[in-house]
Amino acid sequence: MLFLFDFYKSPFLILVKMKRGDKMKRVYTEYDKGIPILKFTECSNCSMPYGEHSNNIINRGCCWYDAEFDIYDLKNLVDIDIDLLNNLLKKYTYKIKNSDLYYAIEFPAICYGKDNVKHNKVCIFFEKYKGCKLPIYAKPFICRTALCPQVRLYLLPEDYRQIRNFINKAYRHRLMAIEEIKQKLNFSSIKPDNIYEVINVLKSISPLKPIDEIRINILVKNKN
Ligand code: SF4
Numbered sequence: 001m002l003f004l005f006d007f008y009k010s011p012f013l014i015l016v017k018m019k020r021g022d023k024m025k026r027v028y029t030e031y032d033k034g035i036p037i038l039k040f041t042e043c044s045n046c047s048m049p050y051g052e053h054s055n056n057i058i059n060r061g062c063c064w065y066d067a068e069f070d071i072y073d074l075k076n077l078v079d080i081d082i083d084l085l086n087n088l089l090k091k092y093t094y095k096i097k098n099s100d101l102y103y104a105i106e107f108p109a110i111c112y113g114k115d116n117v118k119h120n121k122v123c124i125f126f127e128k129y130k131g132c133k134l135p136i137y138a139k140p141f142i143c144r145t146a147l148c149p150q151v152r153l154y155l156l157p158e159d160y161r162q163i164r165n166f167i168n169k170a171y172r173h174r175l176m177a178i179e180e181i182k183q184k185l186n187f188s189s190i191k192p193d194n195i196y197e198v199i200n201v202l203k204s205i206s207p208l209k210p211i212d213e214i215r216i217n218i219l220v221k222n223k224n
C-alpha cells in the first residue's frame, strides 16, 4: 500500500536494486522526524488480491482507504508540521468524526464505481505511478504500522516476532499518547466540530514523547 512513494522517489534505491540484479524482498523500518514506518519492498509492484482494483490504477495496492487522522496523528502533525496539516485541510474535503471515545478527521477516498467498496476506491493521497504523496511522518498511524498480509506467510517465526514487537510498541506509544491528550484536551470547553479549535488546543499541549527506535531489516525468502 503505503510505501510506493518513498521507494520510487529514491533513484539511489532503484540503482542499488538494478545493480544487484536481484529481487530481494525486504521488510524494514524507516524513521522520518522520529516517526516510524514499516515498509515492504513489494508494494511498488503489488501482486496481492488484497491490492486488486477495478479501475486499472497502476500500483494502487491497498491504498484504498478513507484516510483517517485520529487525535494521535493530528497531535503528531501539529508538533512536526502544522503547515502541512493546514494545507491538507484547505485542499481536501474532510469529515469530522466525533464521539465520546473517538475523534478523527476523515478524508474520503475517491470512488470510481457505483459501489463504495475497496475495489472501486483510491485514497485521496495516492498519486498514480508514485504512491502516497504524504511524507512518512504525516501518514496515518494505520498506514505506517500495518504488516502486509502477503508477507506474513513467508516470515520465519523469529522475524515475525521482531515485527510484532515493533507494531506492539507503536500501538502502546499511540495508546499512551491518546490517554495523555484526552486528559489535557477538554472537549466540553471547545467546539470539536471546528478543527481549528482542536488544533489550537493541541498546540498548547506539550509535544508527545518520542518513540524508542526499533530497527528492522528482514529478508523475505520465497517458500519452496
Ligand atoms: S497488499 Fe501488501 S504488497 Fe500490496 S500494496 Fe498492500 S502492503 Fe503492499
Ligand code: SF4
Pocket (backbone or CB within 6 Å): 001, 002, 003, 062, 063, 064, 065, 067, 123, 124, 125, 126, 127, 131, 132, 133, 134, 139, 140, 143
Ligand atoms: S494515506 Fe498514503 S499510505 Fe495511507 S492509504 Fe492513503 S495513499 Fe496509502
